[in-house]
Amino acid sequence: MALSEVNNDRGELRILENLDELRTDLADYIAELSEAAVKERGVFAIALSGGSLIDLMGKLCEAPYNKTVDWAKWYIFWADERVVAKNHSDSNYKLAKDGLLSKVPIVPSHVHSINDSVSAEEAADEYMFVIRQLVKTRMVSVSDISDCPKFDLILLGLGPDGHIASLFPNHSALNETDEWVTFIIDSPKPPPERITFTLPVINSASNVAMVVTGESKAEAVHLAIDNIGPDCPSLPARLVQPTKGKLVWFLDKPAASKLDSLQFSE
Numbered sequence: 695m696a697l698s699e700v701n702n703d704r705g706e707l708r709i710l711e712n713l714d715e716l717r718t719d720l721a722d723y724i725a726e727l728s729e730a731a732v733k734e735r736g737v738f739a740i741a742l743s744g745g746s747l748i749d750l751m752g753k754l755c756e757a758p759y760n761k762t763v764d765w766a767k768w769y770i771f772w773a774d775e776r777v778v779a780k781n782h783s784d785s786n787y788k789l790a791k792d793g794l795l796s797k798v799p800i801v802p803s804h805v806h807s808i809n810d811s812v813s814a815e816e817a818a819d820e821y822m823f824v825i826r827q828l829v830k831t832r833m834v835s836v837s838d839i840s841d842c843p844k845f846d847l848i849l850l851g852l853g854p855d856g857h858i859a860s861l862f863p864n865h866s867a868l869n870e871t872d873e874w875v876t877f878i879i880d881s882p883k884p885p886p887e888r889i890t891f892t893l894p895v896i897n898s899a900s901n902v903a904m905v906v907t908g909e910s911k912a913e914a915v916h917l918a919i920d921n922i923g924p925d926c927p928s929l930p931a932r933l934v935q936p937t938k939g940k941l942v943w944f945l946d947k948p949a950a951s952k953l954d955s956l957q958f959s960e
């Protein structure tokens with residue numbers, strides 16, 4: 695159960711007592727959104743990130759979720775990907791395949807990963823084309839206020855520097871508003887070549903979940919959520935502001951430890 699659920703203009707905060715509770719709460723949340731989307735649209739379009747997120751989603755592979763979730767209706771995307779071979783240990787696809795997708799009955803043709811045999815620029819263009827086709831057939835919804843895809847859920851991690859997906863502080867990719875997917879070749883965190891959803895796509899989603907654990911992220915969480923003056927707007931995590939969708943933060947206590955007005959009901 696969440697220790698504290700506070701709604702402020704930075705979304706809903708769910709601060710969990712420990713990692714086990716966070717994993718359960720996250721699995722419940724994803725399963726509920728999946729059920730609602732399948733009921734409403736017949737499909738669930740979900741975008742994953744890499745990093746610690748996949749391990750934190752691990753309970754979805756266990757009972758009851760492995761049997762109750764309608765996996766055949768899932769369409770899987772990546773909010774960001776490293777431009778490496780799919781069998782490389784840096785690949786976000788490999789991470790998700792090994793940790794989640796190979797353990798549940800996902801339809802292989804519903805898994806939309808990048809082409810790993812072309813340049814970062816070509817991979818971003820191709821990925822955008824694939825998403826465009828799926829928007830046309832409404833496997834992915836479309837935003838009613840922009841032409842952006844409206845994913846049912848985008849799951850994001852947070853780096854200690856405040857990056858989300860592969861949008862890093864002070865990087866020009868943060869200003870990309872024309873493309874749905876862009877590429878970078880100078881990531882400050884290796885590997886250097888990556889593709890990433892742009893902010894307009896992230897902010898067009900029906901639901902965005904920020905999943906953040908550990909003390910090393912506490913300062914970034916504080917800067918992303920608390921009202922700390924004019925210097926923060928360029929922090930990528932702070933720019934996650936779904937226009938019509940819902941933002942939920944899943945935090946463990948160490949990650950939440952620097953939040954200004956944290957009221958633990960202990």
Ligand SMILES: O=C1O[C@H](COP(=O)(O)O)[C@@H](O)[C@H](O)[C@H]1O
Nearest residue numbers: 743744745746747851852853859
């Ligand atoms: O490089 C990346 O880092 C972020 C954060 O990863 P974490 O291990 O600190 O949770 C991740 O969300 C992103 O997908 C990945 O490419």
